[in-house]
Amino acid sequence: MTNQFPTQARVVIVGGGIIGCSVAYHLTKLGWTDVVLLEQGQLSGGTTWHAAGLVGQLRSHSNMTSLIKYSTQLYGELEAETGLATGWKNCGSLSVARTADRMTVLKRTAASARAQGVDIDVISPKEAADLWPVMATDDLVGAVWLPGDGKANPTDLTQSLAKGARNGGAKIIERVRVTGISQRNGVACGVETDRGNIAAEIVVNCAGQWARKVGLMCGVSVPLHSAEHMYIVTGRIEGVHPDLPVMRDPDGFIYFKEEVGGLVMGGFEPHAKPWGMNGIPENFEFALLPDDWDQFEILMENALVRVPQLAEAEVKKFYNGPESFTPDNNFLLGEAPELKNFYVGAGFNSMGIASAGGAGRALAEWIVNAAPTMDLWPVDIRRFAPFNNNPRWLHDRVKETLGLHYAMPWPNRELDTARPFRRSPLYDRLAARGACFGSKMG
Structure with a gap:
């Protein structure tokens, strides 16, 4: 029964x-x-x-940060409760800056983190290299280190x-x-x-x-x-170990994490590739989309700058799995x-x-x-x-919002895509006078 x-x-x-x-x-x-x-x-x-x-714990809104801080606590305790492994590893994370502007953003990030009770340190390129020895640091101006971040299966x-x-x-x-x-x-x-x-x-x-x-x-x-999201998994790379932190290089649109002695490398390209315009197949369960090295090229080029050893590393698997994104x-x-x-x-x-x-x-x-x-x-x-x-509208907007993951978060940024969608009765007259438009509720 x-x-x-x-x-x-x-x-x-x-x-x-x-x-x-x-x-x-x-x-x-x-x-x-x-x-x-x-x-x-x-x-x-x-x-x-x-x-x-x-x-990664830190978000721009303190309550969103507190949700993820709770996630890290739960993932650390869940295996003991259920007897099933979660793959949770508190390895910390590192974000690096290639430009002075990005470093300003990371310092603001650090101030926000401290205000929200998240442990964070602003560090030099040399200190970043000590934490992540497989990366090139000669073009970096600094980094931030979050010891409470991690990864899970x-x-x-x-x-x-x-x-x-x-x-x-x-x-x-x-x-x-x-x-x-x-x-x-x-x-x-x-x-x-x-x-x-x-x-x-x-x-x-x-x-x-x-x-x-x-x-x-x-x-x-x-x-x-939905939009396509791609990453590669490499074979073993010298210097990569199980406790290697997660590393993000937002100026290169890329992230890295350790996996079985190699690296997972993916990112958020500035112009994404929407998918599923005719609907998501119901049986699209453990499926992947075809490799797209042309779309991945900008991420790969930036990854080779950050980790030169990738040039010789074996690429064991190319994952192209769609995920859903919001406006x-x-x-x-x-x-x-x-x-x-x-x-x-x-x-x-x-x-x-x-x-x-x-x-x-x-x-x-x-x-x-x-x-x-x-x-x-x-x-x-x-x-x-x-x-x-x-x-x-969603198709066009998501092409842009996926790329905003690692874009510079300039104040009062206006999105460019899927506009103008709704216009005021005065739109044409304002446009004729050379007005600068902002979007509110479409």
Whole structure:
């Protein structure tokens, strides 16, 4: 009888990536045990499994930083609780500056970190080389060192959270396709699947790249679009050891982490390559896209400047896995304004592993308390309007926002793409006078 497909639950979560499993885990920790999680393929499929697994604590908003600080604490304790390894390693991280402007940004970052209680040191190129001996430093002006950062294995972490959720009473069912969202009088009241319907008080959309499609099933805007994200894994490189910190070179748009004596090297190219314009295939589970060395070229050239040994290193694997990005590079969290009791946790902009612990707890608390327990406005789904879900607009905007990961964060930056989208009645007359335009709500 225990294997019978459920017909009702207090909460149904759609999506078994790291976010869905984190929400399920934290709901059970808050005493809500009647939780069902549905995954169309296998746990950690879709985007989670090919994530690079970097966990950097610092964000521009203090509450976003506190979510990731909680993630690092949880990942450090989870293996002892569940008995399943998470691959968490507190190896620290290093960010380097090639220019005086970037160094100014890193110093501002350090001031912000200290104000938020994050341990950080501003260091010289020589001190950076001592921490990361395989890089060339002759073009660097300085760096910052965050000893509390780290890395994790995304698949192991997801399985560990799932086991913790099961231990707390949640039911996790794989190979179930959600085909519709039931609603009554503007309130979500269950899901329709290829194995039958489940009535529920709360529905949570953690469907990753498919979250926009799930939202459209019930008239909810989930503005995200997939883009290709590429990295390589090398063979062994002399001087690379298991405790090597994560290293970011934002002026070169690149990041590095150690893996089995070699390096993972990826980045965020300035002009991204959107994907999935005709929809995300439902069976795109543990799949990758074709190698694209032309798109990767700018990252590879910069990586060879930073780590000259890469020129001789074996490239064991080229990963090109799509991930979903939002119009402003912040994820989507909270109750949808269009449908009561329908919650969303999606669009993590390549920061899902770092954010998953804290975001899962924050969304679980929001569900249990029927209101957020902290200021989450930077990621609140209500910040977007239905027009932001326009697929052509999303396609053009995401090409730019992915590249902003490592772009210089100049004050009052205006985005260039997908504009003008909405215009005031005075637009033509202002334009004729040579006005400089800014974008507000499109």
